[in-house]
Amino acid sequence: xxxxxxxxxxxxxxxxxxxxxxxxxxxxxxxxxxxxxxxxxxxxxxxxxxxxxxxxxxxxxxxxxxxxxxxxxxxxxxxxxxxxxxxxxxxxxxxxxxxxxxxxxxxxxxxxxxxxxxxxxxxxxxxxxxxxxxxxxxxxxxxxxxxxxxxxxxxxxxxxxxxxxxxxxxxxxxxxxxxxxxxxxxxxxxxx
Amino acid sequence: xxxxxxxxxxxxxxxxxxxxxxxxxxxxxxxxxxxxxxxxxxxxxxxxxxxxxxxxxxxxxxxxxxxxxxxxxxxxxxxxxxxxxxxxxxxxxxxxxxxxxxxxxxxxxxxxxxxxxxxxxxxxxxxxxxxxxxxxxxxxxxxxxxxxxxxxxxxxxxxxxxxxxxxxxxxxxxxxxxxxxxxxxxxxxxxxxxxxxxxxxxxxxxxxxxxxxxxxxxxxxxxxxxxxxxxxxxxx
Numbered sequence: 001x002x003x004x005x006x007x008x009x010x011x012x013x014x015x016x017x018x019x020x021x022x023x024x025x026x027x028x029x030x031x032x033x034x035x036x037x038x039x040x041x042x043x044x045x046x047x048x049x050x051x052x053x054x055x056x057x058x059x060x061x062x063x064x065x066x067x068x069x070x071x072x073x074x075x076x077x078x079x080x081x082x083x084x085x086x087x088x089x090x091x092x093x094x095x096x097x098x099x100x101x102x103x104x105x106x107x108x109x110x111x112x113x114x115x116x117x118x119x120x121x122x123x124x125x126x127x128x129x130x131x132x133x134x135x136x137x138x139x140x141x142x143x144x145x146x147x148x149x150x151x152x153x154x155x156x157x158x159x160x161x162x163x164x165x166x167x168x169x170x171x172x173x174x175x176x177x178x179x180x181x182x183x184x185x186x187x188x189x190x191x192x
Numbered sequence: 193x194x195x196x197x198x199x200x201x202x203x204x205x206x207x208x209x210x211x212x213x214x215x216x217x218x219x220x221x222x223x224x225x226x227x228x229x230x231x232x233x234x235x236x237x238x239x240x241x242x243x244x245x246x247x248x249x250x251x252x253x254x255x256x257x258x259x260x261x262x263x264x265x266x267x268x269x270x271x272x273x274x275x276x277x278x279x280x281x282x283x284x285x286x287x288x289x290x291x292x293x294x295x296x297x298x299x300x301x302x303x304x305x306x307x308x309x310x311x312x313x314x315x316x317x318x319x320x321x322x323x324x325x326x327x328x329x330x331x332x333x334x335x336x337x338x339x340x341x342x343x344x345x346x347x348x349x350x351x352x353x354x355x356x357x358x359x360x361x362x363x364x365x366x367x368x369x370x371x372x373x374x375x376x377x378x379x380x381x382x383x384x385x386x387x388x389x390x391x392x393x394x395x396x397x398x399x400x401x402x403x404x405x406x407x408x409x410x411x412x413x414x415x416x417x418x419x420x421x422x423x424x425x426x427x428x
């Protein structure tokens with residue numbers, strides 16, 4: 001079977017049936033994303049490896065619970081990665097201040113070969129859209145957002161870290177998220 | 193008839209809720225509101241999708257080449273798929289002097305497991321935000337939906353279900369808390385004419401220590417263990 005040609009949902013169905021090659025194919029497709037997210041959050045390649053293992057083993061063990069109507073596979077995996085990385089930081093009392101704590105701008109490097117061309121294009125476009133949207137945020141909004149996203153800091157912890165009033169931090173994060181939503185999904189808000 | 197009146201929405205707090213950065217009091221207010229407000233739950237999902245898109249913009253690095261094989265090996269072990277060894281009884285393959293060591297290792301392992309369990313409980317109790325678990329309808333109730341919100345210390349929660357089929361008077365729904373294959377009743381309830389019900393759940397043990405929840409159809413008043421069809425379920 002040519003696993004590269006299968007979409008993510010098909011791979012998940014095969015993983016639920018304990019098809020190891022399907023897990024390998026999903027790994028080839030998204031390990032870089034998962035590992036990069038974990039590395040950016042923890043700043044430690046050992047921890048990032050541990051998180052990457054946890055994420056893919058969770059996919060392996062919980063594949064039968066995945067429901068396509070609840071979101072895309074990659075969305076599910078990126079959420080698991082973020083929560084696992086932040087949990088690990090909290091559990092171990094790590095405050096990796098030296099981390100990059102930011103997203104990157106510009107064009108994404110090459111993608112793994114383990115993707116069907118159509119999927120490859122979709123992922124590349126998604127990366128580009130997110131990067132472009134983030135680049136349009138004012139620096140102070142992006143900075144506050146990065147503390148919440150990468151470190152899992154609360155409003156008050158961010159205010160303390162940035163030496164800014166709590167209300168200012170709340171406003172910056174809300175405006176950043178609303179702007180990203182508007183740019184990425186061209187959404188309107190219910191209170192408008 | 194049960195009427196839920198929602199006077200205020202929390203649109204401004206939902207972005208931070210999706211990021212998980214609300215402080216305790218705000219977090220609790222939003223979670224309680226979400227349990228009763230479909231509009232805000234819809235809004236929250238949009239922000240959650242946004243948060244899940246943000247990793248696409250992190251600086252990229254390749255994982256070490258050996259990591260894939262490590263993961264596949266652990267996956268095989270997790271499902272008992274390790275390469276079958278010749279079937280020689282294990283005690284014939286282990287030198288006698290190592291039996292004592294094996295017993296010691298097992299004892300240490302058991303004590304580590306106990307410690308791990310206690311640490312895990314402590315970690316759960318130190319959570320700073322509420323947990324929300326979405327429940328999925330089964331083939332018996334494909335339109336049904338539900339949500340379980342767990343308090344900070346895990347000792348109680350709120351269950352909200354919607355679009356469950358209306359049952360006869362002789363039947364009720366029963367919530368089951370699942371751990372190690374054992375099912376403990378979390379309460380018995382009926383739904384209104386829209387299939388909706390909101391219910392407070394008090395658990396003798398932290399809800400976070402369970403691995404799953406399920407809702408089944410049972411005779412009115414509930415059963416000691418699940419006997420009827422499962423209509424909703426979710427993993428903790």
